[in-house]
Amino acid sequence: MHEIQVKYQKQIEELVEACGRVSSLGYVTSHGGNLSYRVAEDIVLITPTKVEKRNVKFEDVCAIDMQGKVLYAAPGRKPTGEWPFHVRIFQKRPDVRGIVHAHPPMLTGFAIANSDLLSLPTLPEPILEVGRMLMVPYAEPLSDELAEMFDEYIVRSNGFLMQNHGALMVSTDSVLRAQDFMEMMEAAAQSVLVAKLLGNVGVIPEKEIANLDRVMQTRNLPIPGIPGRIQSLTELFKEK
Numbered sequence: 001m002h003e004i005q006v007k008y009q010k011q012i013e014e015l016v017e018a019c020g021r022v023s024s025l026g027y028v029t030s031h032g033g034n035l036s037y038r039v040a041e042d043i044v045l046i047t048p049t050k051v052e053k054r055n056v057k058f059e060d061v062c063a064i065d066m067q068g069k070v071l072y073a074a075p076g077r078k079p080t081g082e083w084p085f086h087v088r089i090f091q092k093r094p095d096v097r098g099i100v101h102a103h104p105p106m107l108t109g110f111a112i113a114n115s116d117l118l119s120l121p122t123l124p125e126p127i128l129e130v131g132r133m134l135m136v137p138y139a140e141p142l143s144d145e146l147a148e149m150f151d152e153y154i155v156r157s158n159g160f161l162m163q164n165h166g167a168l169m170v171s172t173d174s175v176l177r178a179q180d181f182m183e184m185m186e187a188a189a190q191s192v193l194v195a196k197l198l199g200n201v202g203v204i205p206e207k208e209i210a211n212l213d214r215v216m217q218t219r220n221l222p223i224p225g226i227p228g229r230i231q232s233l234t235e236l237f238k239e240k
């Protein structure tokens with residue numbers, strides 16, 4: 001095994017598990033989606049290009065540095081073409097360890113509808129873990145424009161809808177945790193859609209948001225987004 005595979009065996013296995021979950025849940029089709037895991041200051045594990053996520057095995061996971069130099073790739077394997085986008089997020093969010101980008105049907109539906117319903121405070125757990133799902137305007141996949149577009153959003157939350165494209169989640173713990181968030185928000189999207197069909201998307205009132213702020217303080221949970229930017233959930237939901 002390569003020294004990176006020896007040192008980061010557990011993290012590579014987690015990335016493979018996350019790929020399996022993304023695929024078996026139908027969050028990607030064909031070669032869609034990409035996942036990455038920053039395991040050290042200058043080492044990022046990342047999915048290979050042109051491999052279906054359900055087929056990603058331990059030896060297929062690539063490793064790059066923060067300039068995109070390939071540190072490890074199996075013969076015939078190359079890191080996803082989306083690597084500059086992932087590296088840019090890790091640069092803008094030094095607190096982030098895991099990134100999952102996929103096209104879950106519910107979340108992607110909200111992204112096509114350009115709906116802001118998932119940025120409302122509708123459910124406590126998504127609020128605590130993810131913050132608001134922010135809508136990032138459409139730009140061509142793989143383009144610099146898309147990466148630049150993300151800059152103003154990436155510091156403000158841990159979950160993003162990409163207009164007419166899909167979703168992206170980040171976690172400060174691990175890539176598996178980012179996948180947990182994707183599943184949490186896909187389920188939330190289903191529930192919000194049902195609420196909308198039933199005729200009323202109710203929101204958690206402001207004074208209850210203030211109570212959630214106290215929960216976060218007690219549990220010592222960080223406010224979603226880059227640390228220190230804002231001090232409370234109340235502030236988060238007042239932002240435009």
Ligand SMILES: [Zn+2]
Pocket residue numbers: 032033101102103141165166
């Ligand atoms: Zn995509």
